[in-house]
Amino acid sequence: MRAPSGPGRSSSRRANSPRAVLYALVLTVACSVTSHAQDRGGFEAKIEYCKTCHGLSAQGYRGWFPMPRLAGQQPQYLENQLRAFIERRRTNPVMANVAHVLSPAMIASLAAHLRSLDPKPIGGAPRASLGLGKRIYEEGLPESNVPACAACHGSEGKGQNEIPRLAGQLYEYTVGQLTGWAKVRGQGSAVDTSAIMAPTAHNLTRSQVEAVAAYVSYLQ
């Protein structure tokens, strides 16, 4: 009597506790898998959404609007711009809505991921004034008070911190920003980082803008 019940009980006790441990483990794994999947899911779905418009490798895309390359962009610049869209310091009907629903943690993850991408430039810019573009980029135009872009954006156009990467940027986008700077950026009364670029954008003529925009669009 004791023999079957004793070992039986004890074995069931023995089996119980490892089983409980096992259940707990399975549960923990399951939970961490779900929460991981949810985190990844939230992030994956969001980054895919960004790439719908900004190009499937974030290399930029020509829609009705030119949608800028985000690949390799400086995280701090990216975060600054998203905040500027939310606060309407930078006006754009599409991005204001997009940026509005992003949490700070999501913005940080998106910025870090985008920074790590390195697709080839999308290309397609006119090549006729690449020489002039290179000269403006590297030396500026002292006679019209235009500083060398390289001084801030770096000799390879990679940018740093709040200064954006220009390398590989969509030609039409860069032309649009530099010709419309005062109407789109630094809106409202608060002074922000966009003020640094305002005089330079103002002092460039349309054809100089086109030349330098074409030059940077081909930088890898």
Add this chain to the structure above:
Amino acid sequence: MKRIGFRIVLLAMVACIGPAMAWDGANVRNCTWCHGTSAQGYMVAPRLAGQRPTYLEGQMRSFRDHTRDNPFSKQYMWGAVAALDPSAARDLAAYFAAIPPRPANDGDANLIAKGKAIYMEGIPEANVASCYACHGPNAEGIREIPRVGGLAYFYVKARLEQWGEGYHSGIGTPMPVVARSLGPAEIEALASYLSFVK
């Protein structure tokens, strides 16, 4: 019933005209048989009138190399373009693009406001992209991005559903990702709104 009848008629037509399909200059009747008078669309064959020529040309290429692979495309268009050489395709695209388009007006008018809001703004919290960003403020399209304003309700609905089901119409295009985020209610509202856009 209607659609089955249509299919049989189409099949019969394809069978008859298949061999004689070769493009012979100004003969667009091979196409308007299915696509309707002045190419305004007829039943499952969409409107071609006023469509972006670059898009039309690209889709003819997609049918020819079988990239556009949904059942109707397979059944009706693979054969229809098999004998078109690139320059004939370009001529046809230019011809159809120049015809003024008329809206189908066949969606649910109660969904216009909802559809328009999604079209313009997307639904950022559900990762639905604004269609406006690519297709333009009046759904007129640009370059290889098609005009979607005024297309028939059933056609737009089917296209949006098919991308979600894994069918293709081009290589590396954004629409499969756009469509993946759309639910049935959004698709219905968008297709309704677009059918009324002039």
